[in-house]
Amino acid sequence: MFLDLFNNAKPVMAMLHLKGDNPEERLERAVVEADIYARCGVDAMIVEDYYGDVNDVEKALAYLSKERPDYILGVNVLDKFAKSYELALEYGAKFMQVDSICGHLEVTDEPAYFEMIDGYRRDKKIAVIGGVRFKYQPYLSNRSLKEDLEIGMMHCDAIAVTGAGTGVDTDTQKISEFREIMGDFPLVVAAGMTKDNIKEKLSIGDAAIVGSTFKDTRKDTGDVLAAHVEEFMDELRRCFR
Numbered sequence: 474m475f476l477d478l479f480n481n482a483k484p485v486m487a488m489l490h491l492k493g494d495n496p497e498e499r500l501e502r503a504v505v506e507a508d509i510y511a512r513c514g515v516d517a518m519i520v521e522d523y524y525g526d527v528n529d530v531e532k533a534l535a536y537l538s539k540e541r542p543d544y545i546l547g548v549n550v551l552d553k554f555a556k557s558y559e560l561a562l563e564y565g566a567k568f569m570q571v572d573s574i575c576g577h578l579e580v581t582d583e584p585a586y587f588e589m590i591d592g593y594r595r596d597k598k599i600a601v602i603g604g605v606r607f608k609y610q611p612y613l614s615n616r617s618l619k620e621d622l623e624i625g626m627m628h629c630d631a632i633a634v635t636g637a638g639t640g641v642d643t644d645t646q647k648i649s650e651f652r653e654i655m656g657d658f659p660l661v662v663a664a665g666m667t668k669d670n671i672k673e674k675l676s677i678g679d680a681a682i683v684g685s686t687f688k689d690t691r692k693d694t695g696d697v698l699a700a701h702v703e704e705f706m707d708e709l710r711r712c713f714r
Contacts, residue, residue, distance in 0.1 A: 475600045475630040475659045476679060478545060478567045483675045483713045484516035485706065486547060486661075488684035489533060490693065491525030496532065499525045503533040506697040507544060510687075513702040514710075517545035519570060519682065523693070527556055534564035547602075558593045567600060570633065570663075570682070573610040574603025575625035580614055590628050602661055602682075603629030605651075608638050622654045631659035633682065639693050640685035641665050648677045668708040675713065 476484070487510045493499035507518050520533045527550050537544055542565075549570040550556040557569040571590075578586055594601060604610065605625045606618065614621055625632055634651050636643040642665035651660055662678040667686045675681060687702050688695030 474597065475568065475602070478600060479516045479680075481516055481714060483709060484680045485709065486517045486519050486680065486682045487515045487687060487702070488523070488682065489518050489520045490523035490684065491521065491529045491533065492696075493524070496525075496529055499529045500532050500536060503529075504536060504540075507537055507541060509697055509699045509702060511541070511544060513699060514706045515683075515702065517547055517567070519547040519549055520566075521549040521570075522551055527553070527560075531560055531564075534560055534566065538564040538566075554590060555593070558599055561599045568602060568630075569599055570602040570604075571629070572604045572607045572633075574601070574605060574629045574632070576605055576612055576614045576616065576621035577607075577610045578613055580616075583614075587628055594628070600631070601629040602631045602633050602663075604633040604635065604663065606635075606647075607633060608635040608641070608664055618650065619654050622651065626655065626658050631661050631680070633661045633663040634678070635662075635664035639664060640691070642670070643674065645673055645677070648674060652677050666705075668705045671705070671708050672712045675709075 489503045491499045493502050510518055520530050522530050546566040547568045548557045548561045548566045554571050561569045603625055605621050643662050660678045661680045662674045663682040666681045666683045685693045687697050689698040
């Protein structure tokens with residue numbers, strides 16, 4: 474279901490971080506960034522309350538779904554699975570991201586969490602990308618990576634892998650370890666992508682979530698720069714399309 478959402482091999486999902494000093498600026502910036510991404514051939518955009526709040530996420534989704542209906546949208550309201558699902562459904566987003574799908578809870582707390590997730594996923598309207606051993610997330614299950622991945626795959630449509638932090642390289646060995654355990658299940662490299670490591674990382678992974686490298690400073694605090702998006706997508710096409 475997940476990879477079928479996109480027209481291209483090795484789809485790229487770009488972050489809309491909702492940076493700005495007020496709600497009007499955050500919306501305006503999100504639209505400008507989304508249009509840059511679309512012109513440069515990015516496959517989808519994830520609207521996230523990285524800087525803004527859930528109201529900013531909703532405003533961006535409402536505007537883009539109405540005024541840019543051809544854009545493929547995803548949602549990540551951080552640490553609020555139910556709200557991400559609600560907004561995705563209301564505004565026609567095709568997928569949502571949750572930073573940790575398995576391994577971040579005590580085992581005794583997992584049944585209620587999985588019941589909630591599976592309840593939302595039952596109608597299969599919104600695809601879910603779920604992180605395992607994800608940046609900044611706790612590891613509380615005390616299970617092996619293999620066990621957490623096998624459980625996680627039961628509750629989402631793609632698994633996301635990262636390094637230690639935003640913009641930090643996701644070690645190729647870690648990506649390979651995930652792939653070996655997961656088989657053909659969709660694997661998303663969700664941090665540390667650059668134009669120089671596209672072939673290395675995406676020869677193993679199926680898709681990428683990209684944010685920092687698209688910024689003028691190559692950091693999450695920067696502003697999206699069209700030239701950086703273009704060079705990344707040109708290299709991706711050279712390698713895989």
